Amino acid sequence: MTDSEYGICPYNAEHRILLFRLPGHIIKCKRNYRGPTLQICKFNATHRLPAEQMDEHLLECADYRKFHEYNNLQIALQARKSPPRS
Numbered sequence: 638m639t640d641s642e643y644g645i646c647p648y649n650a651e652h653r654i655l656l657f658r659l660p661g662h663i664i665k666c667k668r669n670y671r672g673p674t675l676q677i678c679k680f681n682a683t684h685r686l687p688a689e690q691m692d693e694h695l696l697e698c699a700d701y702r703k704f705h706e707y708n709n710l711q712i713a714l715q716a717r718k719s720p721p722r723s
């Protein structure tokens with residue numbers, strides 16, 4: 638097991654959870670959570686953090702990066718298939 642297979646629970650930093658269990662864990666943990674409301678990252682539902690930290694998070698969010706790389710790839714492929722109309 639490597640560290641990268643674990644994620645940190647957004648509701649309690651002391652919870653280190655196997656990544657594939659994290660979505661289920663988050664649902665359970667949220668029920669007991671009494672802190673400030675966390676925003677859900679648009680690119681990965683297991684990323685939750687205070688609204689004011691979201692911009693900062695997106696700079697390092699791997700799923701955000703993947704999403705944009707994928708879109709850029711699609712745009713590039715699209716452009717190759719159909720030349721832009723003039």
Ligand SMILES: [Zn+2]
Pocket residue numbers: 646647648649652662663666
């Ligand atoms: Zn937790």
Ligand SMILES: [Zn+2]
Pocket residue numbers: 678679680681684694695698699700701
């Ligand atoms: Zn994220």
